[in-house]
Amino acid sequence: MNREKAVWMIVFLCGAIGLIGRAVVTSSGSAYVRPVEVHTRSKTTGEEYRWVKYEPAPRLERETPGVVRSRPRTIGIWLAAVLSLSALSFLYGDNVFLKITQALVVGVSAGYTFVLYYWSVIVPDLFGNLLSDFTRGWAMPGLEAKVFVDWEQRGVLGLPTGGWLFLIPLAFCVLLLTRLSPVGGWLSRWPLAFFIGVTAGTKLLGYFEADFVAQINNAIVPLVMKTDAGIDWGTSIKNMLTVACVLASLVYFFFSLEHRGALGVVARGGMCVLMITFGAMFALTVMTRITILSNQFEFLFGDWLWLM
Amino acid sequence: MEIRQSVPDALSVRDIGVDGKFEMNAFERLLLRLDRRWIFLAMFLAVAVPLLCGLTFPEKVTPATKVVFDTIEAMPEGSKVVISFDFDPASAGEMAPMAAAFVRHCCEKKLKLYLMTLWYYGPPIMEPSLSIIKNEYPHMKYGIDYVHLGYKAGYQVAIRNAMSDLKNDFHVDHYGTAISQIPMMQGIDSLRDMDLFICPGSGFPGPQEWVQFAAAPYHVKMLIGSPGVQTPTILPYVPQQVIGMIGSVKQAAEYEQALIVKQPALKNRPSATEALRRMGPQFVAHLLMIGLIVLGNVAYLSQRSAGVQR
Amino acid sequence: MKRTLPLLIASAAGLVMIAAHFFPETQSWGDTAGKWFKILAAAALLLGGGNLLKLQLQEIAAQKPGWGYAAITAIAFVVTVTVGLLKVGVHPLEQFPEYAWSGDYSQNGSALWWLYEYVIRPVTTTMYGMLAFYVASAAFRAFRAKNLEASLLLGTAIVVLLGRTYAGEWLTQGISDDSPWSGLRVDNMTSLIQDIFVTSGTRAIKIGIALGVVATSLKIILGLDRSFLGSGSGD
Numbered sequence: 001m002n003r004e005k006a007v008w009m010i011v012f013l014c015g016a017i018g019l020i021g022r023a024v025v026t027s028s029g030s031a032y033v034r035p036v037e038v039h040t041r042s043k044t045t046g047e048e049y050r051w052v053k054y055e056p057a058p059r060l061e062r063e064t065p066g067v068v069r070s071r072p073r074t075i076g077i078w079l080a081a082v083l084s085l086s087a088l089s090f091l092y093g094d095n096v097f098l099k100i101t102q103a104l105v106v107g108v109s110a111g112y113t114f115v116l117y118y119w120s121v122i123v124p125d126l127f128g129n130l131l132s133d134f135t136r137g138w139a140m141p142g143l144e145a146k147v148f149v150d151w152e153q154r155g156v157l158g159l160p161t162g163g164w165l166f167l168i169p170l171a172f173c174v175l176l177l178t179r180l181s182p183v184g185g186w187l188s189r190w191p192l193a194f195f196i197g198v199t200a201g202t203k204l205l206g207y208f209e210a211d212f213v214a215q216i217n218n219a220i221v222p223l224v225m226k227t228d229a230g231i232d233w234g235t236s237i238k239n240m241l242t243v244a245c246v247l248a249s250l251v252y253f254f255f256s257l258e259h260r261g262a263l264g265v266v267a268r269g270g271m272c273v274l275m276i277t278f279g280a281m282f283a284l285t286v287m288t289r290i291t292i293l294s295n296q297f298e299f300l301f302g303d304w305l306w307l308m
Numbered sequence: 309m310e311i312r313q314s315v316p317d318a319l320s321v322r323d324i325g326v327d328g329k330f331e332m333n334a335f336e337r338l339l340l341r342l343d344r345r346w347i348f349l350a351m352f353l354a355v356a357v358p359l360l361c362g363l364t365f366p367e368k369v370t371p372a373t374k375v376v377f378d379t380i381e382a383m384p385e386g387s388k389v390v391i392s393f394d395f396d397p398a399s400a401g402e403m404a405p406m407a408a409a410f411v412r413h414c415c416e417k418k419l420k421l422y423l424m425t426l427w428y429y430g431p432p433i434m435e436p437s438l439s440i441i442k443n444e445y446p447h448m449k450y451g452i453d454y455v456h457l458g459y460k461a462g463y464q465v466a467i468r469n470a471m472s473d474l475k476n477d478f479h480v481d482h483y484g485t486a487i488s489q490i491p492m493m494q495g496i497d498s499l500r501d502m503d504l505f506i507c508p509g510s511g512f513p514g515p516q517e518w519v520q521f522a523a524a525p526y527h528v529k530m531l532i533g534s535p536g537v538q539t540p541t542i543l544p545y546v547p548q549q550v551i552g553m554i555g556s557v558k559q560a561a562e563y564e565q566a567l568i569v570k571q572p573a574l575k576n577r578p579s580a581t582e583a584l585r586r587m588g589p590q591f592v593a594h595l596l597m598i599g600l601i602v603l604g605n606v607a608y609l610s611q612r613s614a615g616v617q618r
Numbered sequence: 619m620k621r622t623l624p625l626l627i628a629s630a631a632g633l634v635m636i637a638a639h640f641f642p643e644t645q646s647w648g649d650t651a652g653k654w655f656k657i658l659a660a661a662a663l664l665l666g667g668g669n670l671l672k673l674q675l676q677e678i679a680a681q682k683p684g685w686g687y688a689a690i691t692a693i694a695f696v697v698t699v700t701v702g703l704l705k706v707g708v709h710p711l712e713q714f715p716e717y718a719w720s721g722d723y724s725q726n727g728s729a730l731w732w733l734y735e736y737v738i739r740p741v742t743t744t745m746y747g748m749l750a751f752y753v754a755s756a757a758f759r760a761f762r763a764k765n766l767e768a769s770l771l772l773g774t775a776i777v778v779l780l781g782r783t784y785a786g787e788w789l790t791q792g793i794s795d796d797s798p799w800s801g802l803r804v805d806n807m808t809s810l811i812q813d814i815f816v817t818s819g820t821r822a823i824k825i826g827i828a829l830g831v832v833a834t835s836l837k838i839i840l841g842l843d844r845s846f847l848g849s850g851s852g853d
Contacts, residue, residue, distance in 0.1 A: 022439050091570070106670075107698065108738055111698025111702065120461055121657060121659075142483075144483075166657070173661035179665065189846075190624055191661075194655075202465055211828035212832065215824055215828070217548070219818075245679070246822055279771040282810055282842045291590070297359055397744075414692065429734070461659060462652060462655060470649065544824055597779055600757045
């Protein structure tokens with residue numbers, strides 16, 4: 001083992017001993033909860049149900065009667081701190097702890113998304129429409145009952161409405177699965193085409209209205225602002241500059257003509273406007289990143305180490 | 309001419325000839341050879357020390373923030389307000405204080421809140437704001453004064469559907485209660501029935517999609533909260549499509565300050581001064597950034613003026 | 619069938635969304651298409667999750683270097699999906715206590731909530747926050763005022779960095795807001811930069827992007843852009 005590794009190992013060991021010692025002495029890194037007993041009765045069977053739910057309590061209230069230390073949440077805080085430090089260790093260099101952290105987060109994030117879409121979309125929107133009574137019977141009793149075929153209400157092309165319409169997205173979902181199959185993978189193009197068609201149609205309208213027509217409308221401002229007292233030079237100059245900057249920036253993006261002569265001068269002006277824009281964007285990006293970092297430091301110094 | 313290998317970690321990577329008369333002073337040598345991990349350490353200290361010392365600064369409410377504040381202030385009691393929490397834990401540092409301030413202000417004004425999210429990490433993100441309502445405004449009753457509509461999948465299509473036909477798209481609230489059973493959802497056919505939209509959001513789907521599919525086509529009243537990095541993309545919509553915007557933690561701190569002026573008791577509440585707390589590290593870190601940019605350019609310019617003679 | 623039908627589906631879907639915007643009679647068609655879109659998006663993500671598991675298992679089976687990390691990913695995925703689908707630690711709804719599965723899957727205190735709160739949240743926050751370090755390093759090593767454009771970028775960055783903190787206000791506090799020189803206050807300069815230059819620049823960028831999106835969407839709806847169909851292998 002070389003000297004650098006030995007030094008780092010000693011540093012980590014001392015750090016770990018210090019942290020554990022501090023946790024033992026001051027209980028830092030602990031989470032506290034307030035148990036609340038829930039007592040309810042079923043409206044259909046009349047049977048009574050009881051359970052205990054745990055509401056988070058701030059650490060300042062830890063001496064308050066009724067507030068107890070939560071072992072799972074305390075373990076969670078320590079795990080979160082270790083994972084955060086593993087992620088931060090990338091600043092020094094790539095290492096095995098970082099790779100473990102990355103692998104763990106990828107798996108958990110993918111799993112979380114899987115679960116979320118199942119319970120938020122597949123169950124209420126697909127099962128809830130196709131098998132309304134079954135879904136209400138086990139997972140979503142609050143869902144309204146849906147008829148499979150509603151002959152009294154007519155919809156698209158005079159066809160009856162009802163849950164049966166959701167057989168089509170179900171078929172699309174099954175076709176999507178063929179993507180994983182070595183044979184028949186071309187069938188997955190049908191649901192993908194639907195997906196892309198809806199996205200194209202929606203985005204066309206959204207971008208055209210808000211980002212094209214509305215922006216041209218917003219850019220047309222009076223160049224000379226008159227008030228009762230005369231010309232408002234401040235606003236007038238601001239408006240003139242705004243219009244000039246928009247036009248110059250647009251000219252910069254016009255590549256059908258070579259940027260020479262007067263056009264070249266205007267395009268250069270547009271580039272300067274864009275450079276000012278990017279400079280401001282850089283500063284605001286720095287602001288965002290520092291805020292995110294300070295948020296995480298608040299967790300490490302506050303919730304974990306109890307230093308603030 | 310024999311070429312020496314490039315100076316490692318050089319500020320400007322150039323091969324320096326053996327016969328070159330490029331001479332560096334100690335300062336330039338330090339800058340050229342500076343390991344970036346020292347810069348990382350400087351940034352760590354710039355953020356950590358102000359946090360630990362509790363460094364804060366007085367915030368002056370700028371006209372841009374005042375527009376947002378006055379818009380909510382002018383809403384009559386009982387107005388229907390949609391708040392869409394469209395951000396994830398990564399941007400919560402900047403967005404959570406904004407969202408909390410919006411919720412507090414709306415509760416102070418006794419507005420009816422319809423809370424929702426278009427991001428799958430949204431429901432846990434909304435928990436702190438729901439805690440604010442439950443703990444600080446216990447007079448507000450669920451289903452009558454506020455409702456948690458939960459996560460709505462579909463990105464921009466979810467916004468489009470909600471603006472068009474809410475009843476058939478939102479079957480249950482986040483807690484599984486049928487929409488038809490919730491008193492404050494009675495008579496609401498679509499989000500067009502709302503009086504104000506507040507969208508603290510970052511990324512996709514977020515403020516831009518709300519403008520494209522709600523504000524622009526339906527001309528609804530909208531306020532945006534966005535992180536600093538996304539602020540420039542929302543500015544073109546202000547003030548025609550969007551009445552006002554809280555962009556970055558600076559404006560969030562100003563908004564918190566405006567709320568503290570209105571309700572001084574909030575000054576002692578940690579959850580009401582998150583953005584104000586985070587301006588301390590901003591101050592030091594920004595000065596560090598400026599110092600680094602200037603230092604780097606000083607070294608570059610001195611190199612350029614000294615020149616390389618071959 | 620293999621290429622024509624998907625083109626027709628894409629065109630029809632796009633035209634339905636456009637028609638729903640302009641013709642009130644077709645609005646319900648757009649709403650229905652939107653609901654199907656949501657379900658399909660969810661199915662695609664479920665498929666993605668399954669695909670991730672398949673790839674990790676392949677790496678483990680092939681014993682490629684670093685297969686241990688694939689094992690960690692696979693185990694983490696399976697555990698998360700299991701606790702989430704089974705709603706481990708989730709209490710039923712208080713108004714429907716007899717339905718054990720009626721509770722919110724991400725209820726505070728549940729196993730899935732624990733995984734989000736103590737694994738996903740801290741690591742994603744830390745990873746995004748780490749960019750602050752790299753931005754600082756890049757600012758020192760690469761940001762050079764080599765020409766007019768670079769100087770404008772750096773100068774604006776410095777003004778906005780100052781103006782967005784108390785430093786800007788403090789530096790120019792001697793200039794009153796009522797003075798004719800108030801435009802030289804750093805905080806006012808920052809507002810002017812944002813209101814005039816940043817708004818104009820991003821407006822121009824937005825118009826350009828909008829034209830691009832409209833053109834691409836039209837090409838897809840009219841069947842002129844077939845790139846989403848793939849290369850055609852496996853037909």
